[in-house]
Amino acid sequence: MSASRTARERVRAELIHEITETARRHLATDGATGLSLRAVARELGMVSSAIYRYFPSRDDLLTALITDGYNAVGEVVERADAECRPGDHGARWLAVCRAIREWAVAHPHEYALIYGSPVPGYEAPQDTVPAALRDTIVFARIVTEAHEAGELDPPAGLPPAPASIEADLARGRAAVTMNVPDDVAARALMAWAGLYGTVSFELFGQFETVVENRIGYFDHTVTTLGRLIGFRF
Amino acid sequence: MSASRTARERVRAELIHEITETARRHLATDGATGLSLRAVARELGMVSSAIYRYFPSRDDLLTALITDGYNAVGEVVERADAECRPGDHGARWLAVCRAIREWAVAHPHEYALIYGSPVPGYEAPQDTVPAALRDTIVFARIVTEAHEAGELDPPAGLPPAPASIEADLARGRAAVTMNVPDDVAARALMAWAGLYGTVSFELFGQFETVVENRIGYFDHTVTTLGRLIGFRF
């Protein structure tokens, strides 16, 4: 615990940071499949085997990038929410949705890495979970606060949440501390999946040659999804 | 154009079929990134360079698998729709949604290949488009017929489609021959994205440790999305 020991650990931390930073740049240009340990090492002026002192495998490097990606979108979402008037829940929902889409459009390969198809043998390490929940927690807070303020006013005629998914909804609410009735929680979960489904469709080319006014269509979609939850606009 | 020439062409077509078939099996077990030309060749008892007589590159093989995947889900959807009573549009929507999910769960890697993040330098070849539209056309037909039968009864209080996306909706309707008003088309497009967003969330692990009753949650979701379009259940 002496100063000298922390000196070595500090240069180690710095090198880890440099590696992930370089890897993230490569990821942004070449995508996850094109990320090469050797190329990263080459750019850093070291030999490929040296990387293994810091990341035991290529997948571990990818895991680090995944965690960073979740944190990046989480931070963007948190800031977008913070910039809104707390009482205007509809505006907060809209701001959060737009922030996610804008980050995804700006970082398509990172988005694909965390919300696309799992890359290798797809065993998501458990330590990515907290970072993965950051955006969801913001979202849950908006819904909870809107509900507690009595501002949620969903359209009539939608089916109620069936009893068979009560346990799931309870588990989901507990994970993100969302204190709302089952019906609200179910619709919130749906809107959440719909939001990411829309972003993924746009980024992964499913809207190609169809939707051109991406922002206009996206805004209309998330407004409708927001109405589904019960936000007023 | 003699018989002998077609004989040669026939063995060629058979070999192409064998290659794609073997490749699909490898894809199903190892995923797209694990698909190796050399492994396919090895299993077929030929040398790797021989494959290049039939597929000019690995990406071309993947493209063939993508087209096959689109056709597979298209066929499943068409059959699911055909087995319903034509007048029961809500049941048809539900059947189509369930068919898509079941196919995706049964063929996760193929689903990831066509609806997940684009694999390489992601330039979707234009000749996959017709196959990609097969399921969408079925879906559009259900919506159109329900609308023409006056059976669509969407919840009140949802925002109307803004004028800014009129052109996009017109283009989308033309692509799949869906003759309905803008509001209906917009909501149908949203439900469509929401459906695939839900399936992707389940397959790509976003529901991990949260939703366990996958079928129950999925049914509730697509029922709600169906209500959004205006189907009655």
Next chain:
DNA sequence: ATTCGTCAAGAGCAGCGCTCTCGAAACAGT
């Protein structure tokens, strides 16, 4: 019977992830 197109095979290139060994440097304890 000869010509010509098609094909499988083999060698080979550059790149990849990953492992192992080795010598140098930085650390810790005396």
Next chain:
DNA sequence: ACTGTTTCGAGAGCGCTGCTCTTGACGAAT
């Protein structure tokens, strides 16, 4: 200040990948 230990980068090397090029054999058409 001198040990012994740990940490680290470099290098060689293994087996794999996609892909190219050349060679020789076979079959169909002239």
